Amino acid sequence: MKIIVGVKRVVDYNVRIQVKPDGSGVVTDGVKMSLNPFDEIAIEEALRIKESGKAEEVIAVTIGAKACQEQLRTALAMGADRAIHVETDEGIQPLTAARIFKALCDKEAPKLVIFGKQAIDDDNSQTAQMLAALSHWPQATFASEVVIDADTASVTREVDAGLETLSVDLPAVVSADLRLNEPRYVKLPDIMKAKRKPIDTVSISDLGVEVAAGIKVLKTTAPAKRQAGIMVETVEQLVVALKEKGLIK
């Protein structure tokens, strides 16, 4: 079986986010960009399934500008077999992204599509569920364990109540949570090898996808800052302060 993994280029998680003074967005010029950390976990899971003999091919897919090929190269260096770059300079929102993945799934017929549970830029957490909806496939979001057994998958999900297990027929869409696995470290020879792996570039119109009416961002602002309070020296001072506020009895 084939596995498609959706990946996104995002501002690196170590970067301190700065809102532009004119409210038009956050500063991305000259800022380090990386593969979305949850997507790295998604790739790792696909590779482990392949290495266990349950899949033959792992295809990394991204949507975005030319620079996103860097992240596809990272996915290929980790071990993906090939990559598809849906090239566009427009900002693509989840519903359109899901339509693009649907078109690719129609073409590639994967048995499993894995995404990170959310991208750390928009924090939407939508594309996986939307693809499952449009394809009328099962979804298993926020996965912390995936066990493939012939035509089904047993997926353990991290939910607010604890851990939930679903059994789903394949093809299915899974989104990866933090504790699914620990992504491998990419070694230099793998980076060299990845340069020879194929990346197909297609456009949204090649795929016959209609861009959905999206949400309009009117402005971007910095959040209200919490003021640092006071340092107390002793537990007695702390207890007095909390009692004054009526927070403890």
Next chain:
Amino acid sequence: MNKVLVIAEHDGSNLNGSTARAISCAKDIQAESIDIVVLAADGSSVAEQAAALAGVNKVLLVQNPANEHPVAAFLAPQIESLATDYTHVLAPSTTFGKDLMPRIAAHLGVPQISDIMRVESATIFDRPVYAGNAIITVEAPAGIIVGTVRTASYPVAENGGSASIENREVSVELPSHTRFVSVSTGGGEERPDLQAAATVVSGGRGVGSEENFKVIYGLADKLGAAVGASRAAVDVGFIPNDHQVGQTGKIIAPDLYMAFGISGAIQHLAGIKDAGTIVAVNKDADAPIFEVADFGLVGDLFQVIEDLEKALA
């Protein structure tokens, strides 16, 4: 005129408090009516709790054995068939709502607004991005508005309502491709719910071990508090994942948050920004948690907890 439908989150017997927070958000839309839909196998008790929330006009009760557990693939088609009577469909931004709502939005062919934290008008909302390090104001296009509500931004809607409860038959075909197997909780159900508790006592990597976490539980029990944890503490196995507070765990807004041995990574702070008062205890005076704490104390957390328990006795 705007009509809002809120999806009830529940466990079959109790309405989850996040639903009442979503109602508070719905009220800001200035709608003509706010309805709640309860999808359950046997939901009469949950429906009664929903009907008691002030500001709710009607509770729709959709009973079906398939609704015993909240499986998005089953709930979504049922909700879609009801959604066309409404201008807005909302759910709390918990793992329940996050899993379910995009499935509904995609079928309706509309975008979703995730984590609504403020309503500016019926079509304009604020939501956080970059782990809450920026806030965007967004306008929804024409069509039904599907959204999830950032529960930490809204108070629990009060009781005192007496909405009518209406049984609804929804005849849609449900898929057979998904089977619920089991759910296991991390234990500690006798303690208050992390997302609803007025006080939360939280531990980080500095607690040192699963065994040592007993002191965190001990203090929490003394205060009638819920127990939280940083991602670092969960990742090393000191405490189960359902206690995790932060961007990828639970986003909470208790009146009092007490952090022991938590350094204060950005992703953890994103989960506690709306807490009323933050107390931080850490042996490292340079820990970033002190930059957001109302009261900071540099010291050994075990000694501090021992002294606190004595002072509270």
